[in-house]
Amino acid sequence: MKEIAYIQWNDSYSVGYRFIDRQHKKLVDIVNTFYEAVKHGQEADLPYKILNRLTAYAEEHFRDEETAMELAGCPADMVEKHKAVHEELVKEIFKVAEKALTDNSAKALAETGDLLRRWLLEHILDEDMQYAPWVSKLKGPLVK
Numbered sequence: 396m397k398e399i400a401y402i403q404w405n406d407s408y409s410v411g412y413r414f415i416d417r418q419h420k421k422l423v424d425i426v427n428t429f430y431e432a433v434k435h436g437q438e439a440d441l442p443y444k445i446l447n448r449l450t451a452y453a454e455e456h457f458r459d460e461e462t463a464m465e466l467a468g469c470p471a472d473m474v475e476k477h478k479a480v481h482e483e484l485v486k487e488i489f490k491v492a493e494k495a496l497t498d499n500s501a502k503a504l505a506e507t508g509d510l511l512r513r514w515l516l517e518h519i520l521d522e523d524m525q526y527a528p529w530v531s532k533l534k535g536p537l538v539k
């Protein structure tokens with residue numbers, strides 16, 4: 396089986412607002428925990444449990460991100476577009492988790508690992524960077 400490389404946080408992933416960066420780092424950590432579980436073949440349902448945790452945390456993160464965009468004064472159409480992207484991302488992660496439930500072969504888990512990498516990095520690098528010029532003006536914790 397092909398070795399899964401952990402995701403390394405890189406400063407180029409920063410959106411310039413520490414509160415959101417911290418959440419992105421936590422998402423990276425959870426994905427890396429998934430890799431760890433697949434690599435070491437611990438309890439069979441562990442990868443699935445980690446996917447559940449990832450889904451729950453991603454949903455929380457997306458809500459915070461939407462609030463941050465609104466507070467930072469991002470244009471309304473940009474916020475709406477980003478919300479739609481989040482909805483798609485949630486659907487995708489649910490699909491991935493469901494697939495992991497029905498097939499926990501090493502091959503399927505490795506494919507899931509690749510998918511999670513793309514899911515997370517493309518979201519942060521392509522989508523989230525669009526709001527960086529606004530959100531990077533925010534300081535301190537997110538006041539909801």
Ligand SMILES: [Fe+2]
Nearest residue numbers: 460518519523
């Ligand atoms: Fe994000």
